[in-house]
Amino acid sequence: MWFPRLGSDRVLRARPVEGPFALTLKQNNAERLSCLNALAEGQGLHRGMAYADARAFCPDLITRPADPAQEARFLHALRRWATRYCPWVGLEGADGLVLDITGSAHLWGGEGEMLADMRARMARTGVSVRLGLADTRGAAWALARHGEGVAPPGAALAALGPLPVAALRLEQATSVALQRLGLRTVADLAAAPRAPLARRFGPGLLLRLDQASGAQAEEISPLADPPHFGVRMALPDPIGLADDVMAGTERLLSRLCARLKAHEMGARVLCLTLRRVDQGSQQLELRLASAMRDPHRILPLFRRGVEGIEAGFGIDQLRLEAVQIEPLPMQQLGHGGPPGQDGLDDLVTRIGNRIGLENVLRFLPADSHIPERAFLIAPAAYSAPENGPWVAPRPRPLRLFPPEPIAGSGARPPKHFRWRRMAFAAARATGPERIAPEWWLEDDNWRSGVRDYWQVETLQGRRLWLYYTPQNPGWFVQGEFA
């Protein structure tokens, strides 16, 4: 199956356009047409044409930028769809599929009916397709691209005879050279003596010819379906007890974890869907603090969610899917990793499912003299503890809070001041420690310029961290020492 207009058909399926349409792709700093519809081709445009030229030919051309990644995804979707005809479906280039229909054509009432069905379905979806059917992959390719048709069994070369030599999947240079020699069609080429051809063009040309005629075998490798990490279970009778649901979940979980293990993957987010008898469904999402695939550890984490489920008239279908997965290679037991790490991960998961996994945090060191930037706050589930150097050129307060202004003037700390409705008398002040803002980072809190930090011990006992902003005079309290 060849999709001559895969890209533009994909876009036009979503948004139909009247008139000539093309996709442009930037190649070598020039916008070029990569795929165009039939109307545009009728105007004399062709693939690889510069966009500016195309606009000159056809002023009302509508274009959109091409998206090769989306096209590849679309082709994969088509490949999956094509497994309805036969199990062996592989990709052929960027815009074709190759199907090995040996033994499955009779299920559709013969090859002709099968091709008619393909054509009808593709016409309905609005994707233009060219079909070629032959004994060999090479011959089918040639037929699909250069004049559709069916080659009768054992007569592939005869069917290919009138086609140009380019139909043999040759490189551009080779086919041009063959045409200059006067070998314009496949029949001419097959009739020519082989030895001079091999000497002139190398073994590749004859290999392609033999592959088309069937003298040389060529396999079709079907693409494996990506693994799907979802399992489900339908129950003959509805269940409603939390313990029953947990038992069902356990069965699903062991199946899912076996599948994850086979692919060396671990689940990060699990989604349990419970369908009730009255067709309503409820979803339980479990976000794990680390990738795991151990059913005994995951199951208790579902307990809290399952107990909050409204069973109604009963649940008759359970579905468990690993929504987000991560590679999790096999690990040696007993060595490596601090002991108790698993227990901590489970705890983080349980807390995270209550208050949100992003609210369980850990501190990481950062290289900055700004007190509130001397550390990073990272979600514990997505970071590892770091024993890095903690920047503390001077003692730092144990408690930090946003600066709170106090009354005071002058560069020395005030002798008496009020803070949080309490009166303090400064007994000893250590400082100043000047900290300049980091000019390479924009920070509104540091707009007031450099700060002179003082460690002020009060007669009342409390030890506060005050700062003075000489460029914008004012006193603030930013922290309290232990």
Next chain:
Amino acid sequence: MPADLSAHFPLRKSRVHEACGPGAPGFAGAVCAQGSGPVLWVVEAWRHEQVNPVAFGAFADPARLLVARAGDQREALAVAEVALGDGAVPLVIVELGAPLSLKAGRRLQLAAKSGGTTGLCLIPEGMGSNAAETRWHCTPVFDASDSTRMRWELIKNKSGTLGVWDVRWDAAARRLDVVPPAGKRPGSQGAPG
């Protein structure tokens, strides 16, 4: 004569304790220094005051510290209960802003018992629950020669006497030193009550 501090500190395991007063964070830091393994510090997300891990390094390795930000006190208590009962974290510190009911305090106590973990609630003054094992009132004290001096007053103790101690924290050795109260004879204040 007050009892020896070593009879009450480090805090009893499998129990929930309370600390109040302006020096409570420092007390929590000293408690963290006594054990090993991760520490879970549960705070309410709306609070602006936060623990500074750089200064926490004077007490214990900041890499041990995990912070859970709960939406409100109810959630904070729920998180603390889960963590205490789980046993994976040997020390759980909860910062609370509202009175702790007897029921909530008792639940924390039971969870700590089942998990074999220690809990510490940092409470505003006079808002503790009767279920706490001990309650400490901590205030920093000014001292002409020392800037880490604190006064720890044991104001509730379920299984022992009360007392007052003046302590200072040795950041270099990560060690707690008991010092005689400033200007007073040792033990003149801490009559058991």
